Amino acid sequence: MIKKFTFPMGGIHLAKHKVTTDCPISNADIPEFVTIPVKQHIGSPAKIMVSKGDKVKVGTLLADADGIVSSDVHSSVSGEVVKIEDLPGASGYEEKMITVKVEGDSWEEDIDRSEDVEKEINLTSEEIIAKIRSAGIVGMGGAGYPTPIKTTIPENKKANILIVNGIECEPFLTADDRIMVEKAEQVIMGARVLNRALGIQNAVIAIDENKPRAIEILTALSKLYVGVNVKVCKTKYPQGGEKQLIRAITGQELPLGKLPIDIGCIVQNVGTVFAVYEAVLKNKPLFERVVTVSGDGCKHPCNYLVRIGTPISSLIEQSGGLDENVHKIVMGGPMMGNAVVNLSAPVTKTTSGILLLQDGEFTKKEASSCIRCGKCAQACPAGLRPFAIKQAVSFNDTVEHMRKLHAGDCIECGCCAYVCPANIPLLDYCKIAKQEIRKK
Amino acid sequence: MLKISTNPHVQTSRDIKSLMLDVVIALMPAAVAALMFFGIDALRVILTSVAGCVMFEYLACRYWFKSKNTTTDYSAVITGLLLAYNLPSSMPCWMILIGCFMAIIVAKMCFGGLGKNIFNPALVGRVFLFISFPVQMTVWPVPYFLKMVSPDGETGATTLRMLKSIDVSSSATSKMYSISDLPSYLDMFLGNVGGCIGEVSALALLIGFGYMLYRRVITWHIPVYYLGTVFVMTAVLYFLTGEAKFLPLAHLLSGGLMLGAIFMATDYTTSPMTIKGQVIFAVGCGLLTVIIRAFSAYPEGVSFAILIMNALVPLIDKYAVQRCYGEKK
Numbered sequence: 001m002i003k004k005f006t007f008p009m010g011g012i013h014l015a016k017h018k019v020t021t022d023c024p025i026s027n028a029d030i031p032e033f034v035t036i037p038v039k040q041h042i043g044s045p046a047k048i049m050v051s052k053g054d055k056v057k058v059g060t061l062l063a064d065a066d067g068i069v070s071s072d073v074h075s076s077v078s079g080e081v082v083k084i085e086d087l088p089g090a091s092g093y094e095e096k097m098i099t100v101k102v103e104g105d106s107w108e109e110d111i112d113r114s115e116d117v118e119k120e121i122n123l124t125s126e127e128i129i130a131k132i133r134s135a136g137i138v139g140m141g142g143a144g145y146p147t148p149i150k151t152t153i154p155e156n157k158k159a160n161i162l163i164v165n166g167i168e169c170e171p172f173l174t175a176d177d178r179i180m181v182e183k184a185e186q187v188i189m190g191a192r193v194l195n196r197a198l199g200i201q202n203a204v205i206a207i208d209e210n211k212p213r214a215i216e217i218l219t220a221l222s223k224l225y226v227g228v229n230v231k232v233c234k235t236k237y238p239q240g241g242e243k244q245l246i247r248a249i250t251g252q253e254l255p256l257g258k259l260p261i262d263i264g265c266i267v268q269n270v271g272t273v274f275a276v277y278e279a280v281l282k283n284k285p286l287f288e289r290v291v292t293v294s295g296d297g298c299k300h301p302c303n304y305l306v307r308i309g310t311p312i313s314s315l316i317e318q319s320g321g322l323d324e325n326v327h328k329i330v331m332g333g334p335m336m337g338n339a340v341v342n343l344s345a346p347v348t349k350t351t352s353g354i355l356l357l358q359d360g361e362f363t364k365k366e367a368s369s370c371i372r373c374g375k376c377a378q379a380c381p382a383g384l385r386p387f388a389i390k391q392a393v394s395f396n397d398t399v400e401h402m403r404k405l406h407a408g409d410c411i412e413c414g415c416c417a418y419v420c421p422a423n424i425p426l427l428d429y430c431k432i433a434k435q436e437i438r439k440k
Numbered sequence: 441m442l443k444i445s446t447n448p449h450v451q452t453s454r455d456i457k458s459l460m461l462d463v464v465i466a467l468m469p470a471a472v473a474a475l476m477f478f479g480i481d482a483l484r485v486i487l488t489s490v491a492g493c494v495m496f497e498y499l500a501c502r503y504w505f506k507s508k509n510t511t512t513d514y515s516a517v518i519t520g521l522l523l524a525y526n527l528p529s530s531m532p533c534w535m536i537l538i539g540c541f542m543a544i545i546v547a548k549m550c551f552g553g554l555g556k557n558i559f560n561p562a563l564v565g566r567v568f569l570f571i572s573f574p575v576q577m578t579v580w581p582v583p584y585f586l587k588m589v590s591p592d593g594e595t596g597a598t599t600l601r602m603l604k605s606i607d608v609s610s611s612a613t614s615k616m617y618s619i620s621d622l623p624s625y626l627d628m629f630l631g632n633v634g635g636c637i638g639e640v641s642a643l644a645l646l647i648g649f650g651y652m653l654y655r656r657v658i659t660w661h662i663p664v665y666y667l668g669t670v671f672v673m674t675a676v677l678y679f680l681t682g683e684a685k686f687l688p689l690a691h692l693l694s695g696g697l698m699l700g701a702i703f704m705a706t707d708y709t710t711s712p713m714t715i716k717g718q719v720i721f722a723v724g725c726g727l728l729t730v731i732i733r734a735f736s737a738y739p740e741g742v743s744f745a746i747l748i749m750n751a752l753v754p755l756i757d758k759y760a761v762q763r764c765y766g767e768k769k
C-alpha cells in the first residue's frame with residue numbers, strides 16, 4: 001500500500017471528465033497566421049525586437065525581457081512579421097501582439113530537433129538559469145510567473161526540495177498527464193536539470209492518484225536516477241495549488257506572507273519542467289505547448305502540441321468545430337479558467353486547455369439568498385470565510401475589515417462558489433475584496 | 441451565441457432544494473415510528489402541521505412579499521414536520537394551525553424568510569403553544585404499538601416527568617414515581633414511551649442522522665457534541681449526587697433531546713457557520729438543556745436551550761473564526 005498525500009484543510013471532490021487521458025499528443029496544424037502577445041507572463045511586457053517586414057524563423061527572438069520580472073518571447077513559426085499592433089486577447093482586452101504570416105517551417109539551426117533524450121548535464125547553475133531565461137520559460141500551470149526568478153535562490157536562503165506539480169486537479173485537462181506518460185524521461189531529466197540549478201538532490205514528482213499510467217511509468221523510471229522520486233496524492237481539488245501541494249508533500253504550511261523558498265520549497269509544473277529540459281538540453285525556446293481541447297460540447301476531444309499564437313478557432317476546427325449546443329468556451333479548466341470572448345485570440349504559454357461547454361451541467365445557476373449553511377467556509381482550502389467576505393463587500397466595509405478577513409490570501413480556486421447551495425458567486429466577491437486591498 | 445461568465449464554470453448539483461429534500465427524507469423514519477406508536481392521530485397532527493406551514497408561507501409570499509413562491513424549496517415542509525414532531529398526538533387541529541402561524545409568519549417571514557430568521561421557526565411555534573396551551577401540550581396519550589386507535593383514551597407521563605418527580609418527597613400535586621416505573625431502555629430507544637409524536641423513537645431519529653451524514657447535509661459535530669455534553673453533564677451530576685433523576689442514559693434517550701440535537705440545533709440558518717462555532721453552540725445547548733431539565737420547573741429543556749443559543753449565534757459567528765492557512769496554530 002503506497003502512502004497517499006493530501007492537504008487537510010477544505011477542498012472539494014469534482015467529477016473528473018478526463019476523457020482525453022488516453023489520447024496521445026498530436027501536432028496541431030500550423031495556421032496561416034499566428035499572433036503572439038508580448039506579455040504572456042506576470043510582470044512587464046517584453047520589448048519588441050523585430051519590425052514589420054522582418055523574416056523570422058521558428059525560435060527567433062521576437063521580444064526581449066524588459067527587466068527581471070518579464071520574459072523573452074520567441075516566434076513559433078517561420079515567415080514574415082506583418083503586423084505589430086494592439087489586438088483583443090481571449091478575454092477581450094487589447095494587448096500588444098506580433099502577427100507573423102507563416103511561410104514554410106524552418107527552425108533556428110541551434111535547436112536540437114532529434115528525438116533522443118539528452119542525459120548529460122555539464123552546465124553550472126548560472127548557465128542553466130541563463131538558458132531558462134533566454135528560452136522565455138514561465139510557469140505553464142496557469143500563473144505565468146517567470147521561471148528564472150523562481151529558480152534563482154536569493155542569498156541567505158536555501159532550497160531543500162523541488163516539487164514537480166503533476167497533479168492537474170482541474171476537470172477535463174490532461175495535458176500534464178500526457179506529458180508525464182509520453183515524455184517521462186524528459187520530465188525526469190528536466191527535474192535533474194532544476195536540481196542542479198538549485199544545488200539540491202531532492203526532486204519529488206507529485207502525481208494525482210487518478211493518473212495510474214503516469215504513476216507507473218515515472219515510478220519505474222525514477223528508480224534509475226538519483227534525486228528524483230514520485231509521490232502519489234489523493235484526488236482532491238485544489239491539490240495542484242502551490243500552497244496545498246506544499247502542505248501535502250512536506251507536511252508544512254507556508255506561513256502567511258511568505259514565499260515557498262522561505263521554507264525551502266520550489267514548485268514547478270510538469271509542463272514547465274519539460275520546457276526546462278528542452279531549453280537547457282535541446283536549446284529549444286518555449287514556442288509550443290500541450291493543450292487539451294475537450295468539453296462536453298467537443299466532437300473530437302484531443303491533446304495537441306500547439307504553436308504559441310495559434311488562434312483558438314483553429315484548434316476548435318481541428319476538433320470537429322462548433323455547433324449550436326455549445327454555449328460557452330473556456331480557456332483553462334472549468335474551475336479557474338476564463339470564458340473566451342474572442343475566438344481569434346491566440347493560445348499562449350499559459351493555455352492548458354480549451355473547453356467547449358454545453359448548456360446543463362456547466363450553466364451558471366441563478367443565485368438566491370444565503371441560507372447560512374457554512375459550506376463555503378468548510379470547503380475553503382485557505383481557511384477563509386467567504387460568506388463574511390461577501391458581506392463585507394456588499395456592505396461596502398472598510399479595507400481594514402477585509403484585510404482582517406484575510407481576503408488577500410484567497411487563492412481564487414472557486415471551491416466556495418462551487419459548493420454554495422444558493423449558487424452565490426462567492427469567488428467574485430472575494431476577487432473584489434482582493435482588488436480593494438490591492439488598491440490601498 | 442456564446443455566453444461569458446466569471447469562473448468557476450461548474451457548480452454543485454446540491455442546491456437548497458436538494459439539501460432540504462434530503463432533510464425531509466431523513467425525517468421520514470420518525471414519521472413511520474409516530475404512526476406505529478400513535479396511530480391515525482399522529483398522521484392527523486403531521487398533515488395539519490405541514491399543510492399549515494406550507495399554506496402560511498405561500499400566503500406570505502403571494503400577498504405580503506408579492507414575490508416568488510418559496511414553498512418549493514421544502515423548508516416550510518421541514519418546519520411543519522418538526523413542529524408536528526414536537527406535539528402530543530392529542531393536540532387539536534386549530535391549535536396546531538396557531539403554532540404554524542407563529543412558526544412561519546412570526547419567526548420566519550417577519551425576518552425576511554429562509555436564511556434570515558434568528559430563531560428556529562418550529563421551536564418558536566412549539567414554545568408558543570407550550571406556554572399558551574399548557575394543558576393540551578402536556579397530555580401524553582400512551583403509545584399503543586400498531587393499534588390504530590387508543591384503547592380508551594388512556595394518558596400517561598413522559599420519562600422526563602417521571603425522572604423529575606422521583607425525588608420530590610413532599611409534593612402534593614405531582615404524582616410520585618419510583619425507578620421501577622421508568623420504561624426500559626429498550627422501550628426508550630425504540631420509542632414505546634409517552635411523549636411528543638416525533639421525539640419518542642431514538643432509533644428512527646438516528647437512522648435519519650445517518651442518512652444526513654451519508655448525504656453530507658450536515659456534519660457530525662453539532663449532534664455529537666450536544667448529546668455528548670448532556671451525557672457527560674448528567675453522568676457527573678449522577679455520580680456526585682447519586683440521585684436517580686440524573687440517570688445519564690435515560691436523559692440521552694428521552695424527551696426531545698435526540699430530535700433537537702439531530703434536526704433542530706443543526707438548522708443551517710440558526711446555527712453558527714464555522715465548525716468551531718458549531719461546537720461552541722452545541723456544547724452551550726447541552727449545558728443549558730441539563731441545567732433546565734435539572735433545576736427548573738419544566739421537565740424538558742431542549743426547546744429553550746436551543747432558542748437561547750440561537751440568540752447567541754451572531755456573537756459566536758463573530759468570534760469563532762477558523763484558523764486560516766499559514767496562520768500560527
